[in-house]
Amino acid sequence: MALLNLHLKVWRQTGTQPGHFQDIEAPEIPDHASFLEMMDIVNERLIRAGQDPVAFDHDCREGICGMCSMTINGMAHGPERGTTTCQLHMRKFRTGDTIWVEPFRARAFPVVKDLMVDRSAFDRIMKAGGYVSVRTGAAPEANEIPVGKEIADAAMDAAACIGCGACVASCKNASAMLYVSAKAGQLNTLPQGHAEKDRRTLAMVRQMDAEGFGNCTNQYECEAACPKEISVRWIAKLNRDYAVASVKELVGAGRQQSQAGE
Amino acid sequence: MKLDSKIPSGPMAEKWSRHKQDSKLINPKNKRKYSIIVVGSGLAGAAAAASLSELGYKVKCFCFQDSPRRAHSIAAQGGINAAKNYQNDGDSVHRLFYDTVKGGDFRAREANVHRLAEVSVNIIDQCVAQGVPFAREYGGGLANRSFGGAQVSRTFYARGQTGQQLLLGAYSALSKEIARGGVEMHTRTEMLDLVVADGETKGIITRNLVTGKVEAHAADTVLLCTGGYGNVFFLSTNAMGCNVTATWRAHRRGATFANPCYTQIHPTCIPVSGDYQSKLTLMSESLRNDGRVWVPKKAEDCGKPASQIPEADRDYFLERKYPSFGNLAPRDISSRAAKEACDDGRGVGPGGRGVYLDFSEAINEFGENVIKERYGNLFDMYERITGESAYKQPMRIYPAVHYTMGGLWVDYNLMSNLSGLHVLGEANFSDHGANRLGASALMQGLADGYFVIPTTVANYLVTQKPGAVTTAHPAFKEALEAANGRINQLLNVKGKRTVDSFHRELGLLVWDKCGMGRNRAGLEEALRRIPEIRAEFWENVLVPGSGSVANPELEKAGRVADFMEFAELLCRDALDREESCGGHFREEHQFPDGEAKRDDENFCYVSAYEYSGDLSKPILHKEPLTFEEVHLTLRSYK
Structure with a gap:
């Protein structure tokens, strides 16, 4: 030695x-x-x-x-x-x-x-929507929800995130997109998470913005720094999920307004 | 003191359902009036906090980490057991129950273990519904793997990070309840003391680890979900922050501490490489599914590279000694076998404290890709730490402290003898006896948190008027003063030695005298030395800085001070238990072939210690263990 x-x-x-x-x-x-x-x-x-x-x-x-x-x-x-x-x-x-x-x-x-920082913003993003709303005891038999191996593996790739914040620290914009996309992406990929997909996506992204994280400008430093090597393709998925959820929200809001007008 | 385990009557398989039927109910409107403190946010704590909040109780949850997601449950690699019998290989609730009682060397409470096996199936359902990405088969069903101490495949897993995935599931449930306002979360907050007011546990004293503020919190009951005490050995696979403080402070306030000498030494860890080392790293037990454990037959071969030792000169000692379980022999047995081989001068690597875990045969049979898919992250971790590739040469492994089966005594409701104090997960003593089987810790933490406490806590709460005791009670004032006094005392020693140097000295002593092999002379020596080290600590420790800011050295000092006291109880229990069982191996009590020799005649009981005010004179209480279902036999894996 x-x-x-x-x-x-x-x-x-x-x-x-x-x-x-x-x-x-x-x-x-x-x-x-x-x-x-x-x-x-x-x-x-x-x-x-x-x-x-x-x-x-x-x-x-x-x-x-x-x-x-x-x-x-x-x-x-x-x-x-x-x-x-x-x-x-x-x-x-x-x-x-x-x-x-x-x-x-x-x-x-x-x-x-010194080297200690406050990463509680990540907890608040999770609080905004990083869960499936299932009560203890209200779960169906586990094998009644079949999940294809490819889907389970993909969800696992996202779930490997350890929430350290290296993605934020390495990004010139201090964007949290890799973190948020991994957390939302895991649940949005799985059938268990489908029911709340839109609500989750909007809530987590909005909380991310409210916390003062920057925008993603596709530099991909986050992926290079991620200790679990989470792929930036999760960011692309989050962008798609967010676009879909936003449109549905707009249309839904319009429908509600027109209903209220009737 | 009479320790009443409150085991329900009736046949074993009906006890839990009968108990649920007989347990008290609190109507939803009244539940909102009760407040519950949960200390710790690991599997037991996060699951309990989330589930109790869902029921309507007001919950306050505390963790010392910066986020509840970081509790040490996260580091569990291999998996979680459940009696689903998806493999059609003959598994059942009864078989999981039997394996766990036998695995614990017949020193666990049957009724608790049976309940654990029963709810194991609900845990998997719950976790899957939360979105835990368990490994799947191509058809979409859940996959299983085998684990030590069982001949069926009942272990569910998520790559090599099952603990993280289960904890993230519990953390997501907790986050949902924090958002709803049912749980008030306190991160970077450490419990310093327990508050007992007029005989009832009514709160805790905490220190905010950022501001240094010491505060009192009152509630109608307190749940300790604070993990084990493995760091008393200094080097262990536990996280750096794991500590005994919460349970030890509760013990000093009247909670009995049960079976402290039952400590688990995990057979497959990366060996110690130097005295700068801060912790040991586990290599998952799942590796023993494909890895073969061996040492050279001849001591003179130990210096040679593994590849130059021909097959005929290798001793696959687990396969030789335990042919029916082979490399999947339980942890205590595998650890001792590795120690024996090294004591025999046949250990490999620097210092001769290591054995090979060899994948060459599996790589030849299945190909490197398959092995990479199964264990890739573990092989990577091994390479980062040792600089060696386990694809090219065998891993070197050695046993290390990993888990502690002992803990605070609890009854069937998970309540301590101290009224109003509940203890969950690794922090209690109840389910694993003298040895825990692999993939059972996650099961117990979640069983206690999701399914047991939500039913049993009401049995205590109905006896209490909600909010009857507040922090204005004199017991809080006394505990606050004591906690502040202790902080000042630590800061004012201003000696010459660092906290770590004391922790290391204590740990080496305890490992040497009360580790894998224990004997009377060694334990008596440890019992002489521990009070001396403790006395020097309080005269010569150097804690820099102040108490009113973030001060990690002060946090460590408080924890090490408690380990100094706890270590004595650990060794005293090991000395008192004149038998070998599970992880407790007394060298005086063994068969000629080196197997552990249990003494059911004289030691078939739980040792529960009461604090007497004198650390060297704890009062021993015995809870006899009776076995209705399982026949006490010699635990054989041959």
Whole structure:
């Protein structure tokens, strides 16, 4: 196992105060360590030196909870494709490297402290319509809803989203379209989600806009940064579903008005 | 104290339906007057919060993560069991019940396990209706796979991320109820203490992890859905934030802690590679469907690359020792067999603490594409962590702490001996006995949350006047002061050692003395050392910063302080239980061939510990286990 000597430039910020980069030397980092374990080592040293450790979000460290969220050398979750920060290992870096470590940056993700950001906007989008309205106990026998393997597999591709927000952080517009399209797309694809498809699509997109996420201008940085490699074709599907739902809403609203007029 | 399990009378297969029939009802208008606190938003917590809100109760749900979707249930890979018998391979509720009781080495409560097996089928229905994308066959029906400890295929799965998909289903139900106004969600909020007012559990004390604000919350009952205590070992497959604080604080307030020594060591994890390591990563048990476990027959071959060890010189030790279950032997048994091989000097990889999990035969038989489809994400994860490709060389694996069967004692209603405190999921002790079978944790979390508590909680609530106790009660003031006092105490030690250094020291000791193999001398040594480490912690820990801002070190310090206390109870229980059963292996109690030797004569009971005020002198209560349906036998997988 080799040891790496690294120079870190780490974003430090408290709440809404202006932030800055701090230079931190990180000598003798084992190359088998994960990126977050490197941060653990750095924090241990900071604490022992009487300094404030770097705050960052993390939990499962298996690449599935979606809690870790660092922009490393300008890339959300760092340079390794299809990999969360917690699964990025130091063998991908070389001794002498300078590494820039920043929070996920987006207007809709305000910084809490240092590298921690507030991603509750994602929860509010889910609250707007990211569900099938089925009560506990009101479900039919599972195999009474046949779902073709291709459809189930497609829904699973979308469902793999871990809600980390890398798509937003990597987008120059801070658009959340990949996230929203994956969440809506999973349910809109499955027969279980059909009844509420239009309502769901409109509600989730409108909440996304209300949260201050930007528009999608088809740069596809989101797909490149996504640790679960969710495809941008879900965005195309969301656009189609949204167009259909909007037209139906317009026509429906017109019909209601004419009915009210009668 | 008498522990009344409140098991309903009647034949085993009718107990749950009779109990539902006999349970109290609260009319919809009155339900709205009752408030319920749910701590934790994993499978048990999210399912309970959503289902209780649907019934009309006012729910407050708390999680320490930044979103309820991140609870550690999300990391479960392999699947969820249900007695659907879609495979026509002879499965039934009774067989799932029997497998689970036997898998738990006859140390679980029969009636609870039977109920679990019964509702397993409803869980799959519920999850499918929510849009959980389970694996399907071409005809559109649900697919199944096999799992350890069973000879039928009853495990439902969603690629290698079943836990995430089930949790997202529960989270979506929770989101629906938050939107409707039935659930008030508190994220980045940690429970610090339980509030017991005049003998009834009426609330919790929390800390907001962003603002540092310590607050009191009152309700008519409290549900702890806070997971297990595996992180007492420091290194485990648990998420970094998993902790014992909620259940331990409840224990200190009067809830008995049951069977703490039943801990599960999962056989297939990526081995430890260095002392910087923060956690261990599980490789799903489903891999043992196609992977074959082996070590070299001769110790001198261990240094050679696997490809240079001829077939004849390999010891496929699980297939050799357990021919009828082979590589799918249950977790406790497989883990011990791997440890034995390594203790025998035949372990592979750095430090000799590893065994091979080899897919070459399966790749030859089915082709790499099929294996990639089945386990691609797991192989990718393995490569990211180790830098090695499991398509080209066997994985190296070693057992690691994964799950804890022990937990707070509960009766059939999932209520603790502490009136008004309900405990769900991994946090309670009730269903898995001394060993949990694979794909049963997800089943239990969802069973408790979706189907058990919505019925049983009313049995307690009808005895209570809604809103009778508010945060103005002196018990809240006392608990608030205690919580604030403890935070200040932690911040004011201003010693020289970091929180992690203490956690690591404690964890290594507990792993060494109370891990896969346990003996009297080792446990007695641990019981001497733990109070010493704890004393040093309170004199020499260094917690930077203040309590009034986001301070992850302070959060860790509080959790580690509780692990320091809990570890002693864990080792004391392991010392007290003079038998080997499931995950609890006392080296003094084994057959000549190394198999666990249970002592039904003297230990066929649940050990439930009451806090006495002195951490070293817990009071042991025993709930005898009686078996009506299942005949107690030697648990054999040969």
